[in-house]
Amino acid sequence: MRRIYLDHNATTPLDPRVFKAMEPYLKETFGNPSSPHYYGRLAKQALEESREIVSGIIGAKPEEIIFTSGGTEADNLALRGIACQGGRNKGHIITSSVEHHAVIRTCNALEKDGFTVTYLPVDSEGRVDPDEIKKSIRKDTILISVMLANNETGVIEPVAEAGKIAQECEIPFHSDAVQAVGKLVVDVRELYTDMLSLSSHKIYGPKGVGVLFVKDGVRVFPILTGGHHERGLRAGTENVAAIVGFARALKIAVEEMDVYQTKLLTLRNKLESALLDKIDKVEIQSVKAERLPHTSSIGFASVEAESILLHLDLKGIAASSGSACTTGEPEPSHVLLAMGVSPELAQGSIRISLGRENTEEQINYTIDVLEDTIKQLRKISSQWQTVEKRAI
Numbered sequence: 001m002r003r004i005y006l007d008h009n010a011t012t013p014l015d016p017r018v019f020k021a022m023e024p025y026l027k028e029t030f031g032n033p034s035s036p037h038y039y040g041r042l043a044k045q046a047l048e049e050s051r052e053i054v055s056g057i058i059g060a061k062p063e064e065i066i067f068t069s070g071g072t073e074a075d076n077l078a079l080r081g082i083a084c085q086g087g088r089n090k091g092h093i094i095t096s097s098v099e100h101h102a103v104i105r106t107c108n109a110l111e112k113d114g115f116t117v118t119y120l121p122v123d124s125e126g127r128v129d130p131d132e133i134k135k136s137i138r139k140d141t142i143l144i145s146v147m148l149a150n151n152e153t154g155v156i157e158p159v160a161e162a163g164k165i166a167q168e169c170e171i172p173f174h175s176d177a178v179q180a181v182g183k184l185v186v187d188v189r190e191l192y193t194d195m196l197s198l199s200s201h202k203i204y205g206p207k208g209v210g211v212l213f214v215k216d217g218v219r220v221f222p223i224l225t226g227g228h229h230e231r232g233l234r235a236g237t238e239n240v241a242a243i244v245g246f247a248r249a250l251k252i253a254v255e256e257m258d259v260y261q262t263k264l265l266t267l268r269n270k271l272e273s274a275l276l277d278k279i280d281k282v283e284i285q286s287v288k289a290e291r292l293p294h295t296s297s298i299g300f301a302s303v304e305a306e307s308i309l310l311h312l313d314l315k316g317i318a319a320s321s322g323s324a325c326t327t328g329e330p331e332p333s334h335v336l337l338a339m340g341v342s343p344e345l346a347q348g349s350i351r352i353s354l355g356r357e358n359t360e361e362q363i364n365y366t367i368d369v370l371e372d373t374i375k376q377l378r379k380i381s382s383q384w385q386t387v388e389k390r391a392i
Contacts, residue, residue, distance in 0.1 A: 001316045004362045008202075009151050009179060009295060009353035010320055014245075015204035021248040022206065025241035032237055034229065043240045050247035054211055057254055058196070059187035066212045066230045067243050071178040071199035074212035075102040077234065078174040078195040081220035082143045083110050090114035091142035096128045096157070097121055097338040099147050100176055104334070107145075120146075125289035126153050126339045130161040137169055144173050148191070149180035152322045152335045152351055153286045154295025156184070163192025172218060178202055178210075182253030183261065183292050194218045198250075200242065204356070205249030209242035256356075264354045265293035267363050271352065272296055274367045279374050283345060285336065297322075299341065299349040302384035303377040308350055311373040317366055320351050344383070 005013075025046060031039030033047045048062065055062045068074045083093065095107055097119040107117045118136045120128050128146055137144075144166045148159050159175050166173035174195040177186055182203035188196050195218065198211040214220050214233065226235025272284050281301035300308065305321040312319055322333045332346035341349070352366075378384040 002365075004317045004358070004366060006317060006319045006352045006354060006358065006366065008355035009351065011201045011207065012204045012355055013357075014206060015249060015252060017252060018205055018245045018249045022241045022245040025244050029240075033240055034227065034237065046244050047238055047240055050243045053247040053251055054198075057186075057250055058181070058198075058213060059189050060213050061216060063231065064188075064213055064216055066214055066233050067238055067246075068210045068212055068234055069208055069239075070201070070210040071100075071176065071197050072102040072210075073234075074197035074199070074210045075100070075174075075176055076106050077212050077220065077223055078197060078214075079103065079106045079110065079143065079145060080223045081233070082172050082174075082195075083113075083115055084221045084223070085219065088142070089140075090116070092138050092140045093117045093143045093145070094133060094136050094141060095119060095145045096147065098126055098128075098150055098152075098155075098335045099145070100151055100178070103145055103147070103176055116140075122338050124340050125286045126150060126155040126335065127289055128157055128162070130158050130165060133162050134165050137165075137171065141169075141171050144171055146173075146175055147179075148175050148177040148186070148196075149184065149292050150335060151179045152295075152333060153289075153297045153339075154179075154292035154353075155286045156180070156290045156292065159193070160191050166194075167192050179292065179295075182250060182257065183294070185257075188213050188215070195220070200246035200249055203249050203253040206242045206245040209239055209246045211246070260356050261293045264358070267354055267358060267360065268294060268296050268352075270360070271363050271367060272298070275370060278367065278371045283341075285339065285341065285349070294354040296352045297336070297349055298352065299336075299345040300374050301345060301348060302381045303348045303374060305348055305350050307377055308348070308370075308373055311376070312366075312369060315369045315373075317369060320353075321349065322351055 029042050031043040033044040051062045051065045055065045111117050120132050122128055146157055146162045149156050163173045172194045175193050176197045178199040181198050194215045196213040200209045201207040222233050224235045229235055275282050283299040285297040332343050336346040
């Protein structure tokens with residue numbers, strides 16, 4: 001059976017060039033970068049060279065790059081690291097209602113600890129209004145966090161405007177850029193960020209490694225205790241092989257960005273246009289907003305996403321119903337609900353996220369399979385039968 005992978009926002013395959021860069025650090029150059037001997041020095045050199053590559057790409061200083069186990073840890077370190085300053089009274093945090101759960105659920109946990117959180121609304125396209133950020137700021141506001149690009153819809157948020165507001169009010173500003181880096185030009189200075197989260201496995205790098213950019217002078221409290229690794233902000237021996245892989249993957253992604261983004265935009269537009277033309281009652285989310293060119297959130301009335309995805313999988317197509325971190329949960333996407341999408345349509349929404357290896361032939365096959373799948377599912381859908389009766 002042919003296999004087509006259309007879930008690149010969940011994870012990506014490891015680029016062979018990345019694996020080649022990592023391989024020596026999985027074998028002969030295996031030292032602990034904190035060790036003073038020859039093996040440790042080689043590992044330390046690779047670690048610092050990778051830090052320089054990552055910092056250079058995002059416009060940071062090498063010492064502002066903190067390596068973590070991934071985007072979730074980076075988000076937690078940013079939020080908890082600001083919130084849990086020694087001796088601080090409980091304060092106020094501002095974030096958006098469409099953030100990744102690594103931010104949303106961390107804010108939920110901080111609320112239980114006595115902090116207050118404002119979850120900013122979004123418009124029907126999924127965008128935060130910077131004026132709402134300004135209106136929400138209080139005397140006790142200690143942090144603002146707004147993602148750069150949404151993992152479900154691909155919508156690009158007005159982060160530079162949000163960051164400028166935060167800077168003017170002297171409030172630390174964090175952005176989750178996990179889905180954006182390697183697909184957009186990301187410059188921490190131009191975005192006015194004090195902290196920025198990145199992850200390797202979204203850009204054809206290895207899983208289990210990420211970055212938190214922490215601007216020089218920003219105080220962040222460590223959430224792991226142990227050694228003095230990563231400027232004392234992230235205890236634990238660094239995963240040198242994965243870090244080398246991350247740096248290589250990021251470099252490749254930036255160098256090849258224009259070519260692949262043009263290709264993926266063409267494929268996504270073909271997919272969306274065909275589905276709207278061939279299938280009734282289809283809704284593409286956020287079409288009026290600036291989006292990542294490879295991401296599409298598609299809602300099908302009167303069918304359930306779980307059934308769609310099962311049928312796709314049986315035909316060799318891998319897609320998702322939203323964030324991979326929430327797959328299997330019965331509730332509709334919090335992102336779509338925040339945008340005003342009806343619960344019924346949200347339950348019938350899938351996410352298709354394209355990657356470098358996808359082809360026009362694969363998209364044509366996916367269009368045909370989706371058209372047939374929706375027809376089959378609607379034949380047995382009582383909701384769809386009601387809709388058809390109303391149309392008569």
